[in-house]
Amino acid sequence: MNATIENILNVTLLEPRQKHPTIFVRFDELNEGESLIIHNDHDPKPLYYQLIGERGNIFSWEYLEEGPEWWKVKISKRNLGEKEETLGEIAVKDLRKAEVFKKYGIDFCCGGKKTVKEACAEKGLDVTKIEQELKLADxxxxxxxxxxxxxxxxxxxxYIVNTHHSYVKQSLPDLVTYATKVEGVHSPQHPELHKIKSLVDEINAELTAHMMKEEIVLFPYIKELVSAKKNEQVLHASHFGTVQNPINMMEMEHEIVGKNLEEIRRLSNNYTLPADSCASYSLLYKMLDEFENDLHLHIHLENNILFPKAVELEQN
Structure with missing residues (x-):
């Protein structure tokens, strides 16, 4: 009980000029894995950024209570050997958390190697709010x-071929058709449709060639890897060297398509329909939105699960 009391600090009892210095002293006294809970009468978010700036990314921050009278925050000191999880690793462990990333436009598939803090810093997002929503997703x-x-x-x-490649192959012809049709009718009033049509064409060309390479070269090789390990056989050398080489190319192509879809979302103002839109306009934006959502999961399965495991399998 005494240890618990010692790790709770009511900063409202301190003089304003003593609050942050006292918290820093108490934090510095923590051993790895230990926590300090601070009680305050307002959101202590500025403290988070001061801690990051002066101590670095060596702590986790969890709101236990968020007003209106009390704000209680649990600050835990990380173990030095503990590596902060990336967006991709978080999504792999619990895909429900990917919904939080999608809500804030955080790329967890192509940008899956970044941490939450890095992604939030790039987009100017409130990292404390997003980390709290990730905890609530649990x-x-x-x-x-x-x-x-x-x-x-x-x-x-x-699964990827039968579910996601199949969906892409069925969807791309319709996306090209409707992007062309809507551009032809509405571009005089909405010139951004010219660029959207061009980006759809680029996505069509990129993904068509991309999926072919995966289905003819990369995926069969990964299956051979699995079979060789399972049957304790020697795997014949591939013409591309290690599996990391085609994976690097696939990830680069994923990023190209991801950025094109991100640009379409920006040009369309998050698929907001103008007042003079028609049924085809509405259908195009609906299909693009659904296509992007499917592609996020599609790329997540490859970049964050399939590819790292294939590299590991080949090396062991």
Missing amino acids: KSLTSRPIPYTEWSLDFLCD
């Missing part, structure tokens, strides 16, 4: 997430 009541990480890599390859 408590959300949803159906059991699909166990992508538990699947064998050969099964995951087939």
Whole structure:
């Protein structure tokens, strides 16, 4: 009980000029893995940024209570050997948290190697708010997430082809058709449709060639890797060297398509329909929105699960 009391600091009892210095002293006294809970009568968010600036990324910050009378924050000192998770790693562990990333336009698939703090800094987002929503996602009541990480890599390859490649192949012709049609009718009033049509054409060309390379070269090689390990056979050398080489190319192409879709979302003001839009205009934006959402999961499965596991399998 005494240890718990010692780790609670009511800063409202301190003189204003003593608040932050006292918190810093108490934080510095913490051992790795220990926590300090501060009580305040307003949001102590400025303290978060001061801690980051003066101590670095060596702590976690969790709101236990957020007003209106009390703000209680648990500040925990990280273990020095503890590596901060990336966006991709967070999404791999619990895909529900990807909904938080999507809500704020944070790229967890192509940009999955960044940390939450890095992504928020780039987009000017409130990192404390997003980290709190990620913690709340743990408590959300949803159906059991699909166990992508538990699947064998050969099964995951087939799933990606049969689910996501199939969807892309079915959707691209319609996207090109409606982008062309809407541009032809509405571009005099909405010139951004010229660029949207051009970006859709680029996405069509890029993904068509991209999926072919995956289905003919990369995925069959990953399946051979799985089979060789399972049957304790020697894998024949590939013409591209290690699996990391085609993976590097696939990830680069993912980023190109991801940036094109991000630009379409910006040009369309998050797919907001103008007052003079028609049914085709509405359908185009609806299809683009759905296509982008599917592609986020599609790329997440490859960049954050399939590819790292294939590299690890080949090396072991």
